[in-house]
Amino acid sequence: SIRTSPSKDGSLYVQLPTWLWLEQSWWEPSEATANAGRVQSTVRATPVSTSWTLGDGSSLTCRGPGTPWRAGMPEGGSNCTHTYTSTSESRPGGTYDIEATVTIEVSWTTNVPGGGGTLPAITRTSSVDVEVGEIQAIGTQEGR
Numbered sequence: 529s530i531r532t533s534p535s536k537d538g539s540l541y542v543q544l545p546t547w548l549w550l551e552q553s554w555w556e557p558s559e560a561t562a563n564a565g566r567v568q569s570t571v572r573a574t575p576v577s578t579s580w581t582l583g584d585g586s587s588l589t590c591r592g593p594g595t596p597w598r599a600g601m602p603e604g605g606s607n608c609t610h611t612y613t614s615t616s617e618s619r620p621g622g623t624y625d626i627e628a629t630v631t632i633e634v635s636w637t638t639n640v641p642g643g644g645g646t647l648p649a650i651t652r653t654s655s656v657d658v659e660v661g662e663i664q665a666i667g668t669q670e671g672r
Contacts, residue, residue, distance in 0.1 A: 529554070530628050530656045533597030539661040545609040548580055549594030550628060569638040573650065577631045582610050583624025583658070616660040623657040 532540060533547040540546050557574040579589045594608035595601075616624045634647040 530626060530654055531594075531596065532626070532658065539659045540612060542612045542615055542660060542662050544663075545603070545611050547595065547597045547606045548590070548608045548610060548626070548628075549596050549606070550578060550630070552593060552596065555593040567638065567640055569636060569640075569643070571634065571636045571647075573632050573634050575630050575632050578608070579629045579631070580608070580610070581625075581627045581629075582612070583616070583619070583626055584612055584614065584660075586610060612660045614660075615662050616658070621657065623659050625655055625657055627653060627655040629653040 529551045531549050531551065534540055534544070555575050557572055559570060559572045561568060561570040575593070577589055577591050578593060579587065581587045588608070588610060590608035592607075595606040597606070612624075616622055630652050632650040632652065634650060635645065636647060637644040
C-alpha cells in the first residue's frame with residue numbers, strides 16, 4: 529500500500545513536501561525452502577528499493593520503503609519526499625497517478641557443494657491517484 533503525508537485520501541498541495549512510503553509490514557524478506565531427498569534449497573527475496581513516478585513527470589528512487597510520517601517529526605525526517613509545483617486540476621480526472629515499483633533482490637542457497645547464487649531481480653508495482661491542490665495565504669504585518 530502506498531502512503532503519503534498529507535494523506536492521499538485528502539489533497540496533496542503544491543510547494544509542500546509530500547512524504548512517500550510503503551507499508552512497513554510489507555517490507556520484510558521472504559524465504560522458502562524445498563527438499564528433494566537429501567538436497568535442500570532455500571530462496572530468499574529481499575525488497576531493497578522503491579522507484580516512484582509522481583504523475584507530474586518527476587521520478588525518484590528511495591532505498592527502503594520510506595519513512596512513515598508521525599506528528600512531531602522534523603520536516604527533513606524522510607529520505608523519500610516530492611514537492612509538486614503545479615496542481616493536478618488540468619490533468620485527466622483532476623489527479624496525478626503515483627506509482628511505486630519495488631525492486632526485490634533474489635538469492636538462493638543449497639546444501640549441494642558449489643550451488644547457490646543470485647537470480648534476476650523481481651519488481652512489483654502499485655499505484656494510486658492523488659489530487660494536488662493549492663493553498664492561498666495572505667500575510668499581514670502587525671504593529672503598523
